[in-house]
Amino acid sequence: GQQLNQSPQSMFIQEGEDVSMNCTSSSIFNTWLWYKQEPGEGPVLLIALYKAGELTSNGRLTAQFGITRKDSFLNISASIPSDVGIYFCAGHVTSGTYKYIFGTGTRLKVLA
Amino acid sequence: GAVVSQHPSWVICKSGTSVKIECRSLDFQATTMFWYRQFPKQSLMLMATSNEGSKATYEQGVEKDKFLINHASLTLSTLTVTSAHPEDSSFYICSARSHPGASGKTLAYNEQFFGPGTRLTVL
Numbered sequence: 001g002q003q004l005n006q007s008p009q010s011m012f013i014q015e016g017e018d019v020s021m022n023c024t025s026s027s028i029f030n031t032w033l034w035y036k037q038e039p040g041e042g043p044v045l046l047i048a049l050y051k052a053g054e055l056t057s058n059g060r061l062t063a064q065f066g067i068t069r070k071d072s073f074l075n076i077s078a079s080i081p082s083d084v085g086i087y088f089c090a091g092h093v094t095s096g097t098y099k100y101i102f103g104t105g106t107r108l109k110v111l112a
Numbered sequence: 113g114a115v116v117s118q119h120p121s122w123v124i125c126k127s128g129t130s131v132k133i134e135c136r137s138l139d140f141q142a143t144t145m146f147w148y149r150q151f152p153k154q155s156l157m158l159m160a161t162s163n164e165g166s167k168a169t170y171e172q173g174v175e176k177d178k179f180l181i182n183h184a185s186l187t188l189s190t191l192t193v194t195s196a197h198p199e200d201s202s203f204y205i206c207s208a209r210s211h212p213g214a215s216g217k218t219l220a221y222n223e224q225f226f227g228p229g230t231r232l233t234v235l
Contacts, residue, residue, distance in 0.1 A: 003155055035226075042116075042205050042226035043156070088155060098144055098209055100224060102156045 023089030135206030
């Protein structure tokens with residue numbers, strides 16, 4: 001099935017460092033979302049973006065909806081060990097179907 | 113926030129048996145529920161979209177006779193894996209889309225809330 005391209009695929013960083021990941025698509029999306037998934041659990045919504053150019057923060061997380069509506073990025077500032085997990089972007093395809101297309105995921109490991 | 117539960121959280125079964133997985137929205141009504149499959153170290157792949165009171169819409173390549181979906185109420189959808197085989201072993205995750213205003217809560221329209229997943233192992 002269709003997937004969004006997400007990069008990097010994995011990251012190993014030191015505690016306290018900032019993290020940046022992005023998601024790109026060949027298609028336009030109306031909504032971009034960022035989720036975090038921990039092992040053996042379902043994804044948990046971190047940030048939802050509804051307008052092109054929108055920049056939204058949630059604590060140490062900041063995400064932006066690209067102007068072209070084909071990309072989005074997520075930044076995590078001052079990473080802590082509990083930030084470990086897999087981060088997925090998701091695009092909302094069209095208003096009619098309500099389907100999400102998920103990115104390939106970025107696996108984050110934080111070294112204390 | 114909105115809570116979605118899944119039952120069971122894990123199941124082990126013999127090849128050839130059928131397994132039913134339940135997805136419930138606990139504190140809101142969900143007009144639409146989605147079923148995803150996730151293999152180890154991979155992303156979530158949408159299997160089907162389930163609308164209350166109507167037939168599910170399956171994604172290309174997903175066998176509707178193999179994965180039976182029933183969405184009998186605004187708070188419950190079930191996925192039955194029929195005649196399961198080892199290659200059906202996977203992590204199955206459901207999500208529910210909020211029905212605006214139905215629960216009395218202010219939930220973002222179109223937002224999907226995910227269940228905790230069900231790990232299926234077929235021996």
